Amino acid sequence: MNKSRLNVRKTVVSSTLVAAMVFSPVLSDGAFAQVDSNEVKQSDSVSSSSNNVLNSGDRSEAVTALQTELESLGYYTYHVDGIFGQITEAAVKDFQEDEGLTVDGIAGPEVMSALSAVDSGATEPTSDEEPTESASQSEVVSIAKSLIGTPYVWGGTTPDGFDSSGFIQYVFNEVGVDLSRTERDMWKYDGTEVASPAIGDVVFFEGTYDVEGASHSGIYIGDNKIIHAGSSGVEVSDLSYDFWQDHYLGVKSFK
Numbered sequence: 001m002n003k004s005r006l007n008v009r010k011t012v013v014s015s016t017l018v019a020a021m022v023f024s025p026v027l028s029d030g031a032f033a034q035v036d037s038n039e040v041k042q043s044d045s046v047s048s049s050s051n052n053v054l055n056s057g058d059r060s061e062a063v064t065a066l067q068t069e070l071e072s073l074g075y076y077t078y079h080v081d082g083i084f085g086q087i088t089e090a091a092v093k094d095f096q097e098d099e100g101l102t103v104d105g106i107a108g109p110e111v112m113s114a115l116s117a118v119d120s121g122a123t124e125p126t127s128d129e130e131p132t133e134s135a136s137q138s139e140v141v142s143i144a145k146s147l148i149g150t151p152y153v154w155g156g157t158t159p160d161g162f163d164s165s166g167f168i169q170y171v172f173n174e175v176g177v178d179l180s181r182t183e184r185d186m187w188k189y190d191g192t193e194v195a196s197p198a199i200g201d202v203v204f205f206e207g208t209y210d211v212e213g214a215s216h217s218g219i220y221i222g223d224n225k226i227i228h229a230g231s232s233g234v235e236v237s238d239l240s241y242d243f244w245q246d247h248y249l250g251v252k253s254f255k
Contacts, residue, residue, distance in 0.1 A: 053107070054066055054106070063083060066107055070091045070095060073118060075092075084107075147167070157170060169181060188213065200220065204250055205217065
């Protein structure tokens with residue numbers, strides 16, 4: 001997997017990350033983390049932290065530092081919350097794959113050393129480099145925000161009224177991207193699946209009503225929020241709500 005490093009910020013946090021891992025308590029469970037709380041014991045958490053190892057279910061300042069460092073390298077684009085869930089694990093795996101490390105989603109000493117090495121070679125973006133948010137991403141979000149308040153209409157595909165997939169299709173059509181009519185087909189046939197959402201990507205959900213596959217979607221606008229056409233019309237919603245976490249399917253980029 002090849003990732004652009006053009007917009008990488010020079011982030012000297014590796015020593016902070018190690019210190020946080022040593023001295024911060026590690027808890028369990030978080031957004032998108034499928035961890036049985038009965039299986040997470042305090043002794044295991046202390047051992048994980050003291051051995052400089054972070055993995056799924058951990059929650060601490062060390063995880064926050066890890067997410068921040070992965071974010072600076074372009075691997076983690078979700079909400080920095082200190083919770084080692086599925087999205088953080090996927091970002092670690094992507095980094096491991098690019099660095100030729102064992103791909104297990106566990107942030108141990110080998111990963112920390114590689115992060116430190118990559119950071120030491122990172123450079124500040126110059127005025128000639130493109131910003132992190134591309135013009136098309138900004139335009140997608142701008143169009144989506146302009147439609148907030150539009151009523152929900154079953155089968156609706158215009159600003160007179162949208163259903164959930166009609167809203168997504170309309171916004172991307174406005175920036176020259178043709179998408180399938182239904183979320184199910186968008187998820188199956190359009191775009192590229194990514195590990196975590198960047199601004200302008202589309203987050204998909206399943207099981208929101210009786211249909212096989214993707215059944216709802218929203219445009220990610222940053223800060224752990226999406227714009228979507230729900231039963232109350234086009235609105236902003238927070239992904240931290242249990243409903244979204246329970247029905248989360250994945251993310252696609254239509255850039």
